Amino acid sequence: MVGVFRVSHKPCLILVSPKGESNLGGIARLMANFDLTDLRLVQHRCDRDSDEVKKMSLQAFSLVENAKTFDRLSEAQADLRWTLALSMRAAGEGHPQRSLFELDRPFWKRDEPWGILLGREDSGLTNEELRQTNLQVSIPSSTEFPSLNIVSAAAVVLSRWFEATHQDASELRRPLSSKPLKREEDLFFRGLSNLLRDIGFLKSDSSTHVLEDLRDIYQRAEIQERDLRILFGILSDLARTCEKKIFSSGSGGGKKSCSSE
Structure with a gap:
């Protein structure tokens, strides 16, 4: 049974200065997995048309081809009302910060244009960039090896969003049937x-x-x-x-x- 989408706005994904071509392709494939289409690139440092991007994106390469490009983060999120940044580094005590596991289902059901920010593979997002977002979210992980690859981080967050805004996975897989009398x-x-x-x-x-x-x-x-x-x-x-x-x-x-x- 096809899942019923319960919110009016799906998130866009904003990649800030992505460098890895395999990561860009992986993000595109991941977005297709979760039925997302709005990919935005800020000062990208990789070749969007490379064989590596095409290889990693598979049938989702069109998302890379149609991705919007920007020189500044402020431009990339100008038409959005709310943005979430994934980062383990605190921007400051005053900036709203939450653990991913603290965010309940109603949180993800947003009725406004919104986006998810992913930072550079090597240095993440700057404090200035983090403060341009509404909320900084961290993904709990091992204290000895806390850093996640951006594709892995996106997969965790999008899975959480998808679960919260669609029918339960068991319902998605279950064929139409009925309870016995x-x-x-x-x-x-x-x-x-x-x-x-x-x-x-x-x-x-x-x-x-x-x-x-x-x-x-x-x-x-x-x-x-x-x-x-x-x-x-x-x-x-x-x-x-x-x-x-x-x-x-x-x-x-x-x-x-x-x-x-």
Whole structure:
């Protein structure tokens, strides 16, 4: 199922003075992964048309070709209302700073034009550049090796943004389906209960507790209609092997048992 986009504005990515051609290509590919198209380059130091850029961007090279170029950061973000800068270096105590993991889902659902800044591979963003942004965000990492490659940093942040503004990943992957009718669930559990009693798994003094636990497991699995049909098939085959009639209204009971002697 295709994810439903829940905000009116996707972020643009602003690369400040990028030097590595593989990084530029990697950023373009990453943007395509997350359905982003607005790439902006400030004083780029690499050849946008190089083979390395094309190799790393794969089918997303058009994002590099169509990237907007600027001489100054102020020009690159002139049409934006809000910008976030990724940096481990503090611009100063007065500048707003947050850890990425502190930013909740509502934070990412922005209804205004906004952008994410990534600094130079060798020196990051200057204090002046950081102070041109609304918020400085750091990505928690090892204190012994804290610096992330800009492609890796962008991947972490965009994944966070994508998760917050789209349906849950489990919903994105799950095909259209529907929950089974409650009467079908009741029939399944009646049959399961009958079979478990007949094979001696359920004892009179603990059956209620066990059946409640099985119901809880069932609900946590978020069973769909097709899933329940599979479970019905398994249960029916087990009952047939044991020669039990488990889907009747009674407690079931042929004479033969599957339980071990």
